[in-house]
Amino acid sequence: MMRSLHRWPGLLAALLLVVLSLSGAALSLFPAAERLTSPQAATTLSVADLAARIEAAYPQLEQIRRAPSGRITAYWFEDGAPQAAVIDPATGQEIAAADPNPFERWLTNLHRSLFLGDGGRLAMAAGAAAMLVLTLSGAGLVARRAGGWRRWFAPLRGPLAGRLHVEIARVAAAGLLLSSATALWMTASTFDLLPDGPTPPALLNDASGRTGASVAAMEMLRQTPVSELRSLSFPDPGDAADILTLKTDRGTGHLDQGTGAVLAWSGLNRWQRLSETIYMLHTGQGAAALGLVLGVMALGVPAMAGTGFALWLAGRRGRPRIRGNVAAGHAETILLVGSEGGSTWGFAAILHAALSDTGQTVHAAPMSAFDPARYRQARRIVILAATYGDGDAPASARGFLDRLQALPATPSTPLAVIGFGDRGFAAYCAFAEAVAETAAAKGWRQLIPFATVDRQSPQDFARWGRALGAAMGIDLVLSQLPSPPAALPLTLLSRRDYGADVQAPTAILRFALPAIPLWRRLARHGFGRFRAGDLLGIVPDGATVPRFYSLASSRRDGFVEIVVKKHPGGLCSSRLLELEPGDTMSAFLRRNPGFYPGRGRAPLILIGAGTGIGPLAGFVRANIRHRPIHLFFGMRHPDSDLLYGEELSDWQREGRLHRLVAACSRGRMPRYVQDALREEAAEITRLIARGARIMVCGGRDMAAGVSAALTDILAPAGLTPALLKAQGRYVEDVY
Template sequence: MLRALHKFPGLIAALLIVIMTLSGAVLSVLPAVEVVQAPAQSDPTLTVATLADRIAITYPGVEQIRRAPSGQITAFYFDAGQPGAVVIDPATGVGVANYEPSAFKRWMTNLHRSLFLDDAGRLAAAAGAASLLVLSISGLMLTARRVGGWRRFFSRLRGPLMGRLHVEVARVTVIGLLFSSATALFMTASTFDLLPQGSSPVFPTKVSGQTGAEPGTMALLRDTPVETLREFTFPYPDDPTDVFMLKTNTGEGYLDQGTGETLIWADAGPSQRFIETIYMLHTGQGMAWLGVVLGLMALGAPFMAATGVILWVQARRARPRIKGNVATGQADTILLVGSEGGSTWGFAATLHDALTQAGHKAHAASMSQFVPSRYGRAERVIVLAATYGEGAAPASAKGFLDRLATLPKAPEMPLAVLGFGDSKFSEFCAYAVDVTRMAAEKGWEQMLPMATIDRQSPQEFARWGRDLGNALGQPLELSHSAAIPRSHTLTLISRRDYGAEMQTPAAILRFAIPKVGHWARFKGRALGRFSSGDLLGIIPEGSHVPRFYSLASGRADGFIEICVSRHPGGLCSGQLLDLAVGDKVQGFIRQNPDFRPVRGRKPVILIGAGTGIGPLAGFARANNSGRPMHLYFGARHPDSDLFYEREMKNWQKERKLTSVTNAFSRTSSRTYVQDALRADAERIAKLISEGAQVLVCGGRDMAAGVTDALSDILAPAGLTPATLKAEGRYVEDTY
């Protein structure tokens, strides 16, 4: 519900919000410009009486004096029957420039307030402000949910770059957007007289009938500082029934033009003060610095509108369309999907289609939309849950466990849980395990024991489908073909071979970046941007399941580079190592934004073994700023497996690598990379105490040994690898 509340107003009102916020940003800067241009008032004791006398001497036909929130004073007068307006220097009462209202400001104001459509436009602008308010509030709540609570609101984000940019800008600008949208709604309500306006003093009916009093003789004007002035209006010439009128930021009243006495005075009431405060907060008038701040924050809205639309399009492309998805209350089977990258939705679509063909009415939704009270006709709930990172909930499952925990009792319909993951990782299907455990604690009946799908195996999914069919009492065949992202033809342009002496073939393979035309690039058909640490997906011949290799290069390097070693029976590694220069393969990029050095100048410790050197070499290659980087690399033998040997020497000369420490497991010393870490424990502990980040790439066994070694190294300082992981200072990319 919260996601829908955030998504649909944004998509529908995106263009309107962009127009309103851009025009508002321009208008919010104008008060600061007026402050700079206004003649300075150096005397804080200057009163309205003195100012009015000075202006009346220079402009005998003065009709009104106005002071803008910026401090600019303008006099309106008649001279020989011709009207005039001039900007006044308060120190002399003399005009310094003719006053000409800004046509640009008027045009921009009409666009911002009403879209040039009068009352209908004002209502449309109010709708835009309401949408922005809803988006700001729902965005705040979604961000808090994403990072794990309000206390971690400004914690480090994970996930694809576009999503992180969307949230980062929102976290900085949301306060300003809340102010702007809420105050805009108040101002619209005031325009349509929906708010109490307060009472103005009634024009006096009894006056002296005399004329000729000078402003300088009037006590009220002598007691009123110019800094509080809004308007001072002179009586109409030769009309003894007219009066002086004074408006300040504390109230307004009338003065007799013959005696100078105050006839009526009314202090500004609470409602008037409130409305004026809202006006100041929205426009920045009277507080120019606030206007500049709000204007800068308003620029976040167009950026978030653009990134929001892009994220919506990306999500639509990643998530397959589920045909015949019946309404929640009409379904006999509820499919709840927890997915991070979208692949689990593909399995859900296959299951939904099979259930529909078997005569069931199925409804598929995100796990975050779990509301058992709406499942009026449901006979079963099936959860398909991936795992994010080290056992965390994937994007579309946020909040599921919290909702399950707060249920007063378990749902009446039985549950089946299917986990998706990679068994090479220690947290294999950990989130699905958590779901199953909590369901059991709540007493939720399970129609099937929890099952797992390893590396998106269609065969395991089909076997589970047959078990599900048996539980349903009818055959159920699940034939799933994974949706492959748009791939590109990659041409091998060079290779360097390693491992022959140790009978462990490996190579550094370099591919050319495919060239596409501007139109194809505009339509999103280019390979896209990539950095070292991202993943290259290769689709081997005879398979529909891609294999992923960490990139050792970024787009700025002008090529695509990976390190590959031959695995026994490995379909993809074998095909890659059989490539000759000029041969082609099909591949695509998958972002991996969490695995890369964080920005800054703090040290980086790179730890890898075997082909895990790939992304670490890429990080060093891109270290043009000379940031301290220390590489610990494990290989079998220096004569056989020392990847990037020549480059490492050059990178040290260029200060891209501060130090390189190698460990070889097939030499007489027989050491592993974790042994090299222990031997250098003092320096590593010092680097980490200085804020160093640790990046580990390689096999799971190597990574486990590195964790053990660092646990021992950090123990005296009261730190652990787990602590560093929570801070984003210990990141692994293992296989």
């Protein structure tokens, strides 16, 4: 619900909000500029002295105004023609014309009404309302993603567009909330929708009927400092009944022009002060610094509009089109999907179509939209859940477990849970399993036992589908397989072979960048944008499931590079190691944002063994800012397995690699990478204390040994790998 409340106002009102925010940001510059360029009155200068100085220069003075910036403007008649000028309060003389800045006036009309009068004001009010809804719903989503309001600035993970969207929102939310709320107040005031202010006071004393008193001698004007002045209006000297009107920050007074006596005084009430405060907060008039801050925050709107649209578009592309998706309140079967990269949505689409073909009414939605109160006609709920990283919830399932545990009553509708993953990972289907266990602990009745699908296996999925169909009393056939993304041909440029002496053939394969359309390069889709740590997907002949290899290069390197070790009976590794320069292999890209080194100057501790050196070498290659990188690399023997040996030496000389610690499992003094870590325990503890981030890439057994070694190393400091993982300072890419 909150995602929809945030998404659709943003998409529908994006252009209006961009105009509103950019014009508001530009307008925020004028109060500050006016403040800097306007001469300021001395703190001891009174209104009486100021008025006397100006009146001496311009005898037919009609009015003096002081802007919140401190600028003094005088209005008078000269030879029957009205005149106006900006005044130097020290001399009472003209220093500049009072003509308004035409660009500021144009920009103000754009910001307030789109040049359309009342209709434009209503449109801009609608934009302000949309911004208010977006800010409130966005703040709720940020808090949900961060893990609560107290973790508002917790580290983020995920694609760049998503992280940038949230980072900007974290900073700009307060300013946007203030700007949108005050804009709605001002619109209501413009259309007289707020209570009226107080009526002008009746004169307490009759006017004397005299004229000609000197303003310099009037006591009220002498007691009022210029810093409190808003305006002073002079009477018509030919009308003895006319009076002076003084408006200040404290209220409005009426003075006898013949004696200077106060005929009436009206102080500002609370309602007026509130309205003026809101005007000041919105325009920055009287608070130039605040106006600039709000203006800078407003610039976040076009940035968030761009990143928000990119996220929406990526979500649309990541999900297959599900036809005939029935509303949640009218569906017999509810499908809830937890997916990080989009592949689980493909299985959900297959299940949705198969169930619909049997006459079922089906509703599919992300797990984050879980709301049992909406499922009024549901007869079963089916959860298809992938796992992110080390057992975490994927993107479309964040907050599901918390919502499930907080349910006041267990749903009566039976539940089926299926997990998607890769058995090569230690946390295979861990999140899906946690969902099933939490539901069972709540007493939620299981429609069929928990099951898993390994490496997108069509056989596993079809087998589970038959069990689900039997429980529903229907013949359910799930025979399709989600199609991988469109692959492009990659041409091998070069190869470097290793490992022959230790019977472990390994090669660094470098491919040319594939030719892609200009719009893809500009939009940075697919091979238009990638970095070390992303995944290259290859579907070998005779296989239905892609194999993934971590990239050792980024787009800016100008090539696509991976490290491949031949596995006995491995279709993909065998095919890749048969390639010679000039041969081609079709592949596609998959983002892997959970395994990026991130920005900043904090040290990096890179730990890898064998082909796990690939993405780590890519990180070092990209380290042009000389971030301190400490690389721990495990191999069998340096004469045959020192992958990237020459480059590592060069990178050390260039300052891209601070330190290399190699561990060889064969030779006179065999040791593994975890042994090297224990030998460097003091240095690792020191680096962790400085905020270092640990990145581990390689085989599952190696990663487990590294975790055990780090557990012992960090224990005296009161830290654990699990705690560092929770802080985003320990990430793994294991296979």
